[in-house]
Amino acid sequence: MEKKTNIQLTAAEMSVLWTQYINDTASVCVVSHFLQKVEDEEVRPVLEFTLDGSKKNLAFLRELFQKEKFPIPLGFTKEDVNMDASRLFSDSFSLIYLRNMSILGMAAASGAIGFSTRSDVVSFFKSVLKIAVGLQDLTRNLMLKQGTYIRPPYISVPDKVDFVGKQHFLAGFMGDKRPLTAHEITMLFNNIQTNAIGKTLIMGFAQTAKRKEVKEYFLRGKRIAQKHIDLFSDILKKEDLPAPMTWDTALTDSTVPVFSDKIMMFHISAMIAAGIGNYGASMSGSPRRDLALRYASLVPEIVLYAEDGANIMINHSWLEEPPQTDDRDQIIKKE
Structure with a gap:
């Protein structure tokens, strides 16, 4: 019986794996600098958690790409960050930034799980999702503790269940607008x-x-x-x-x-x-x-x-090409 991991990667799997690799190489560069310049010792473990997660993802992806004979993307390297440069953002902003990245990471990982078929790829993105959820929890809890977390507005609890009865619910230009x-x-x-x-x-x-x-x-x-x-x-x-x-x-x-x-x-x-x-x-x-x-x-x-x-x-030749289908017209024209 053929092993599931020997099944060829689908276009969807190539796409999400390639994108994850590029994003994690960028994450390593950015978070490494944040970690180098961090002053708040409560923020340090959050940065370490993020960096460790990205490095683990990259290690898995490199091994998978090599096994699949898939060219390992260049992404971003130590040449893309000056570790000796002065700090540019405050520690509080790095928390806000990481929380936003965790939200994007959760959405991307959830989508990747839905697009993927191979069990090893699905398992990988489940681990990516777990890291993103963990980062969300760490940043939220620390921001709440430090008083930097901004909650969405509060509104009154509805008195009863109700249904839309008029087209006015959709209006927005003429006459009175309904509340948001x-x-x-x-x-x-x-x-x-x-x-x-x-x-x-x-x-x-x-x-x-x-x-x-x-x-x-x-x-x-x-x-x-x-x-x-x-x-x-x-x-x-x-x-x-x-x-x-x-x-x-x-x-x-x-x-x-x-x-x-x-x-x-x-x-x-x-x-x-x-x-x-x-x-x-x-x-x-x-x-x-x-x-x-x-x-x-x-x-x-x-x-x-x-x-x-x-x-x-x-x-400037900075845009790395993602995986693409074969150009059949060009193949046919080849002598």
């Missing part, structure tokens, strides 16, 4: 937080980028993030709900390059992709027409921003 649903509040709150985290990260990257075009790209991203924060915050404030704070003060004034322009561009591209996904989910979960159309109006702006970033990466 709990889910709509959650999506607005989450999108403000992710944009705020992205803004702080991109400001730090802009301070330390070497190339002018990369620096200008990051400054453009800062403006976009602030615009989206303001738009979503205004919606919450009009409903007499609090908007989450930003973390601009979590950034030092250092201009010494910490990370390569290559890894910083990759990092922002990954966050943009996650942001587009968040806006899509927010659109589908916001029945009020004005909210859905607000999200839809913002997507083209960030898609164009993402495309311009990809072009910068292509021009």
Whole structure:
């Protein structure tokens, strides 16, 4: 009987394994620097947990790729981080950053489990999910202890079960708007937080980028993030709900390059992709027409921003190609 691990990898499995490898190499670079500069001894174990998890993932993936005769991606290396550079972000921000990464990691690992077929691949992503959940618990608990955790807004508990009885539930432009649903509040709150985290990260990257075009790209991203924060915050404030704070003060004034322009561009591209996904989910979960159309109006702006970033990466040979199907036309043309 053929062993299950001898079954060829599917396209879906190649995709999620390749992506996991690239992401973990980036994680090792970023978290290693955070760990090198950490001052808060309560934060240190969280960074060590994250770094250890990424290194374990990479060890498994390298062994699997070698066994499958799959080219090991380059990803990111020690050349992409300057361990001797001054600290760029505060320890409190590193916790906020890791918590956000754990949320993305849980979503990616859950999706990978659903896409995967081979038992060894499924088992691997179950372990990845366990690490992401563990990181979420560690960051949440420490942030609650240190008073840096920002809870979503509170609303009153409903008096009774009710059903939508009028089309007014969907309205958003003419006449009175209905109050926001709990889910709509959650999506607005989450999108403000992710944009705020992205803004702080991109400001730090802009301070330390070497190339002018990369620096200008990051400054453009800062403006976009602030615009989206303001738009979503205004919606919450009009409903007499609090908007989450930003973390601009979590950034030092250092201009010494910490990370390569290559890894910083990759990092922002990954966050943009996650942001587009968040806006899509927010659109589908916001029945009020004005909210859905607000999200839809913002997507083209960030898609164009993402495309311009990809072009910068292509021009500098920074964009590593993911696994692709065979180009049959080119194969046929070969003599």
